[in-house]
Each structure stands twice: as structure tokens, then as C-alpha cells.
Amino acid sequence: MKILEVDNIFAGYGKSEILHGVSIYLEKNEVITIIGPNGAGKSTLLKAVMGYISIFKGDIYWKGEKVTQLRPDEKVNRGFAYVPQLGNVFPSLTVRENLEMGGFIQSKEVIEEGIDKAFELFPILADRARKKAGTLSGGQRQMLGMARALMTDPELFMLDEPSAGLSPKVSEEVFSTIADIHSKMGRAIVIIEQDAFQSLNISDRGYVLVMGQNEFEDKADKILANEKIREAYLGG
Ligand SMILES: Nc1ncnc2c1ncn2[C@@H]1O[C@H](COP(=O)(O)OP(=O)(O)OP(=O)(O)O)[C@@H](O)[C@H]1O
Ligand SMILES: [Mg+2]
Numbered sequence: 001m002k003i004l005e006v007d008n009i010f011a012g013y014g015k016s017e018i019l020h021g022v023s024i025y026l027e028k029n030e031v032i033t034i035i036g037p038n039g040a041g042k043s044t045l046l047k048a049v050m051g052y053i054s055i056f057k058g059d060i061y062w063k064g065e066k067v068t069q070l071r072p073d074e075k076v077n078r079g080f081a082y083v084p085q086l087g088n089v090f091p092s093l094t095v096r097e098n099l100e101m102g103g104f105i106q107s108k109e110v111i112e113e114g115i116d117k118a119f120e121l122f123p124i125l126a127d128r129a130r131k132k133a134g135t136l137s138g139g140q141r142q143m144l145g146m147a148r149a150l151m152t153d154p155e156l157f158m159l160d161e162p163s164a165g166l167s168p169k170v171s172e173e174v175f176s177t178i179a180d181i182h183s184k185m186g187r188a189i190v191i192i193e194q195d196a197f198q199s200l201n202i203s204d205r206g207y208v209l210v211m212g213q214n215e216f217e218d219k220a221d222k223i224l225a226n227e228k229i230r231e232a233y234l235g236g
Helices: 041-048 072-077 095-101 108-121 123-127 140-151 168-185 195-203 220-225 227-233
Strands: 003-015 016-027 031-035 055-060 080-083 154-159 188-194 204-211 213-219
Touching: 016 041, 016 055, 016 188, 031 041, 031 195, 041 055, 041 080, 041 154, 041 188, 055 123, 072 080, 072 108, 080 227, 095 108, 095 140, 095 188, 108 123, 108 140, 108 168, 123 140, 123 204, 140 168, 154 227, 168 188, 195 220, 204 220, 213 220, 220 227
Parallel strands: 016 213, 031 188, 031 204, 080 154, 154 188
Antiparallel strands: 003 016, 003 055, 204 213
16 A cells, blocks of 8 residues: 655745656555755655645645645644754754654653653663763764654654765664664655665665656665666666
């Protein structure tokens, strides 16, 4: 069953159109990776799905319901969550305060439960609960950004370049955590990545986006084995 369907959307900033007819879908519990060169519109696609920018044409369906023009908070209420490429934590707040903010739509008890769960999934954050987020390492910040977005117990989890700026070892940890989240919580996950090997390794399918349009799509293992795609988009 398709849980999310993005059907031929045109979207952008103000009057400037960046996405010229992009389509993706996600089955329940599927993990997909979206790759593509700088400026292809990958981040713009997630912002459009989340409701942060205007969709000029085309539609988005969530469990069969048309949600194209819903606001971000309405999307959050339906189970959407999004970890932006940058600025995914509040540096001057503590780790715990960041998590509380992430659970803003819920009751106090549910927030406390969510924090307990987050500390189980990300033990490193439990040790640093009272530290300011600004003092965390890049990898720890990324973990906190993910934990914060998971506070609303989302069904759709979208991550914009979770490994950006991280060392290979730390980015490996981030991807194994994402795989862990998927196996333990069974969420539909969309990952955008420049460095796509690790991401495709934990994905079911992948898309290549170029200049605001779909260029290619296939099963993740097929993409990893595709010489042309490897050369063009995965650095050989
Ligand atoms: N806030 C904005 N206002 C106007 N144009 C924007 C804005 N953000 C991005 N753009 C433009 O939209 C296009 C696509 O940008 P986007 O950030 O979606 O690409 P991307 O595929 O995520 O690239 P990267 O791999 O560098 O993150 C670019 O031409 C960019 O300049
Ligand atoms: Mg981007």
C-alpha cells in the first residue's frame, strides 16, 4: 500500500519554480533515498512535502487523502516529521529542552515517555541531557535532531542529508541508528543524501533527481550495481 504519493508536483520559492513535475511514492515501512547533484531540488522537495513552500501544481496524498495544501503543523498532526539539512537543534537549549520542544503538540506525560524512548534509542543523549545542544559534536547534534523529530511519534520520517559534515565513522553510526529506528519502530523513511552509498545500503528503493525533475528510479541494490549511475552520482 502506498502511504505517501507525491504526484507530479511543481513547486518553488515565491514565483521561482524549482520542481518541474516531481513524483515519488513510499510504501508503508519502506525506506527510500533521494540523490542528485547540488541544486537539484532535493531539499526543496522535502520542504514542499512538509508544507513549508507553495505547491503550484500537482498533488500530495497521505494514505489516500489529498494533503497538498495542508500547513506544516497539520502535516505533523497526521504523522509527518522532518529533520532539516541545517539548524535542526536549538544550540542554546539543553538536550532535554530540545526534546521537550520536539514534543510540543503532546501532553506532559507523553513528552516524558517520548524522552525516555529517545534516551533508549540514543544513549549518548541521555548522558548529556543537561548539556546545551551547542556543546555537542556534529554527530551528537544530528542524533538530537533525529530524536527531536521522533518526539511526535511520526509515521513518516524525512531526513535531509543526515551525514552532512560528519566523519565517515560518525556517519556510519548515524546510518546504523536510522536502520535501527526503522527496524524497531517500523517507520516510512525518506533520506536525502550526497554521499549515497551508506544510505542506499539501508534503503529499499532510490530516486535520482536532476534539475527539478525525476531522472531515474530503481531498487536500491540495482542503483548500487548500476555503473552509469555510480559514475555520475555516486563518485564512481
Ligand atoms: N529559500 C530559497 N529561496 C529561493 N531559492 C532557493 C531557496 N532555497 C533553495 N533555492 C534554490 O532552489 C534550487 C534547489 O535548491 P535545493 O536546496 O532544493 O537543492 P538540493 O538538491 O537540496 O542541493 P544540495 O545538494 O546542495 O543540498 C537552487 O537553485 C537554490 O538556489
Ligand atoms: Mg539540499
